Amino acid sequence: MKEFQRLLKYLRPHRLTFVLAFVAMVFGALFQGAIAAMLVPLFDQFQPAAVKNSETLFALQKLIPEDDWYRAWLMISVLLVSFTVLKGIAEYFSSYLMAKIGQAAVLDLRQELYAHLLNQPASFFERHRTNYLVSRIVTSCSAIEISVASNMRDILRDGLMLIVFLGGAFYYNWRLMLGAIITAPIIAILTAKFSKALRKLSEEFIESNKLLSDTAQETLTNQTIVKAYSAERREQSRFAEAARRIARAHLRSGQIAATSPPTIEIIGVAAVVILFYFGLREINFGRMEASQFFAFLGFLFSSYDPMRKLSRQHNQIMQALAAAKDVWDVLDENDALPEKPHAVELDSLKDRIELKDVSFNYQNENKTVVRNLNLEIPKGQMVALVGESGGGKSSLIKLIQRLYDPSGGAIFWDETDLRDAKITSLKKQIALVTQETVLFNETVRYNISYGNPDVSEEELREAARIAFAHEFIEELPNGYDTIVGERGTFLSGGQRQRIAIARAVLVNAPVLILDEATSALDAESERLVQKALANLMQNKTSIVIAHRLSTVRRADKIVVMERGKIIQTGTHAELLEKGGTYKKLYELQFAEEETAPAKAQRP
Numbered sequence: 277m278k279e280f281q282r283l284l285k286y287l288r289p290h291r292l293t294f295v296l297a298f299v300a301m302v303f304g305a306l307f308q309g310a311i312a313a314m315l316v317p318l319f320d321q322f323q324p325a326a327v328k329n330s331e332t333l334f335a336l337q338k339l340i341p342e343d344d345w346y347r348a349w350l351m352i353s354v355l356l357v358s359f360t361v362l363k364g365i366a367e368y369f370s371s372y373l374m375a376k377i378g379q380a381a382v383l384d385l386r387q388e389l390y391a392h393l394l395n396q397p398a399s400f401f402e403r404h405r406t407n408y409l410v411s412r413i414v415t416s417c418s419a420i421e422i423s424v425a426s427n428m429r430d431i432l433r434d435g436l437m438l439i440v441f442l443g444g445a446f447y448y449n450w451r452l453m454l455g456a457i458i459t460a461p462i463i464a465i466l467t468a469k470f471s472k473a474l475r476k477l478s479e480e481f482i483e484s485n486k487l488l489s490d491t492a493q494e495t496l497t498n499q500t501i502v503k504a505y506s507a508e509r510r511e512q513s514r515f516a517e518a519a520r521r522i523a524r525a526h527l528r529s530g531q532i533a534a535t536s537p538p539t540i541e542i543i544g545v546a547a548v549v550i551l552f553y554f555g556l557r558e559i560n561f562g563r564m565e566a567s568q569f570f571a572f573l574g575f576l577f578s579s580y581d582p583m584r585k586l587s588r589q590h591n592q593i594m595q596a597l598a599a600a601k602d603v604w605d606v607l608d609e610n611d612a613l614p615e616k617p618h619a620v621e622l623d624s625l626k627d628r629i630e631l632k633d634v635s636f637n638y639q640n641e642n643k644t645v646v647r648n649l650n651l652e653i654p655k656g657q658m659v660a661l662v663g664e665s666g667g668g669k670s671s672l673i674k675l676i677q678r679l680y681d682p683s684g685g686a687i688f689w690d691e692t693d694l695r696d697a698k699i700t701s702l703k704k705q706i707a708l709v710t711q712e713t714v715l716f717n718e719t720v721r722y723n724i725s726y727g728n729p730d731v732s733e734e735e736l737r738e739a740a741r742i743a744f745a746h747e748f749i750e751e752l753p754n755g756y757d758t759i760v761g762e763r764g765t766f767l768s769g770g771q772r773q774r775i776a777i778a779r780a781v782l783v784n785a786p787v788l789i790l791d792e793a794t795s796a797l798d799a800e801s802e803r804l805v806q807k808a809l810a811n812l813m814q815n816k817t818s819i820v821i822a823h824r825l826s827t828v829r830r831a832d833k834i835v836v837m838e839r840g841k842i843i844q845t846g847t848h849a850e851l852l853e854k855g856g857t858y859k860k861l862y863e864l865q866f867a868e869e870e871t872a873p874a875k876a877q878r879p
């Protein structure tokens with residue numbers, strides 16, 4: 277029920293449309309009743325002249341000419357056709373309006389869901405597979421739409437039909453109707469009894485079948501013991517008992533199955549016969565015309581159909597509510613880092629970013645990824661993070677971007693703790709280029725100007741030139757309007773990187789983070805990307821994670837990380853002189869590059 281109420285919240289803005297749809301449904305049901313009521317004047321035409329124009333629903337008989345059967349027929353035909361047309365129109369509007377409400381509600385819900393997802397941080401998407409989320413957006417939402425547009429419509433429509441049919445039957449003869457209402461439960465109970473008995477028997481079947489196979493299996497597997505103790509006779513009778521039980525169950529169910537349809541038929545006929553008796557009685561007492569009696573029967577039997585349809589709605593509603601619950605589950609899960617009510621707008625960096633005693637572990641892991649780490653990143657400098665894979669470098673820069681909050685210690689942007697800053701203002705300060713650049717399946721122009729779509733053509737081309745991308749873009753089939761393919765597959769890795777760099781150039785954020793931006797490239801494209809990066813990094817504060825040490829030699833500070841800790845800091849020259857991990861790493865790579873001529877090109 278909670279789900280249902282929450283669903284209603286989405287329908288509330290469409291109250292007016294709903295009222296219109298409901299009015300259309302009421303009219304549809306009334307016209308349906310009028311169509312059925314036309315049976316009375318029609319039937320009257322077959323009667324002796326004395327019983328013309330008995331009363332019918334909505335006093336429709338008054339419209340029928342009395343003296344001339346031809347004119348009466350004409351009028352009846354006109355009325356029947358018009359009612360049918362009007363009913364059709366009413367049903368069209370009710371269906372259309374209900375569909376409109378369903379679509380509008382789902383549009384709102386989908387958008388709310390999407391906005392919620394876009395608001396979630398990385399941790400949320402680590403927990404949920406994309407498929408799961410997409411199916412919530414697509415499948416669950418459309419289940420809800422169907423439940424509004426068709427289930428709710430059918431329930432209301434069939435409910436109204438039922439009211440009109442039962443009401444009509446009451447109108448023609450309430451005594452008969454009361455009788456019918458009293459006998460209906462008897463028939464229902466009898467039918468239910470039969471099906472219950474059958475269900476019980478089928479359980480008995482399964483049970484006795486199991487007994488039979490268990491007995492046979494046991495005896496046959498243990499037949500050496502059976503023989504050794506000469507127990508064949510005993511086993512034979514044990515088996516016979518089980519086999520008889522099955523036979524009995526089959527016979528009994530055959531009996532019930534064979535008696536149930538005729539019994540129900542007999543009960544049905546008995547009901548009809550009794551109905552006829554009372555009908556004739558009413559007619560002979562002059563309380564009812566024959567035409568009215570048939571109209572009564574028509575209304576009574578017609579009410580069966582909406583009743584049957586209504587009883588089936590339950591399942592569908594349950595399914596829709598289950599779908600709704602799936603959507604609420606996603607909506608109610610919120611990982612977005614809280615922003616303090618009085619969070620401050622971050623100014624561009626004046627002095628330094630400082631990590632003080634920072635520790636961090638991912639929620640779903642108890643391993644500490646960053647341990648009591650202290651680091652200063654002065655404005656305008658290049659700080660490089662190197663070290664073994666899994667050492668915590670990427671996690672560290674996620675903390676600087678505030679994708680997560682540290683579990684201990686704090687990160688300061690000049691004097692401001694990142695947790696006191698507006699998240700959007702932090703995002704504006706930082707541009708990011710990672711190893712795997714994923715582009716959108718759109719034009720090169722769209723991808724480069726993703727961070728600021730309103731940029732001028734001149735600025736766009738200038739950014740591409742700075743990123744060494746302009747030349748290759750010009751050579752693409754449609755230049756800047758070339759579609760790059762899903763995830764940018766029409767471009768090489770180096771080209772994708774340079775587009776990402778052009779994007780970062782346009783955003784012009786004062787702090788730059790490069791996470792293995794060149795690691796996936798071959799030596800030739802790496803050289804171009806390196807040059808593009810050098811352009812991008814001019815006059816910026818940059819944090820560079822690099823696997824190839826050649827790229828970080830000119831860093832102002834190199835930080836070597838191992839298992840979440842800083843084990844060495846210094847410039848390239850200082851670290852080489854000191855010896856230790858960095859020197860070892862460097863010599864290892866140096867040897868590799870010497871023996872691999874393809875990669876021998878070092879700057």
Ligand SMILES: Nc1ncnc2c1ncn2[C@@H]1O[C@H](COP(=O)(O)OP(=O)(O)O)[C@@H](O)[C@H]1O
Binds near residue numbers: 402645
């Ligand atoms: N989203 C995550 N959830 C849980 N553990 C993670 C996640 N990302 C990284 N880790 C773990 O954190 C440790 C540090 O990883 P990472 O920061 O990516 O190291 P590096 O970038 O230095 O290779 C690794 O042990 C890794 O398995």
Ligand SMILES: [Mg+2]
Binds near residue numbers: 669670671
């Ligand atoms: Mg990494």
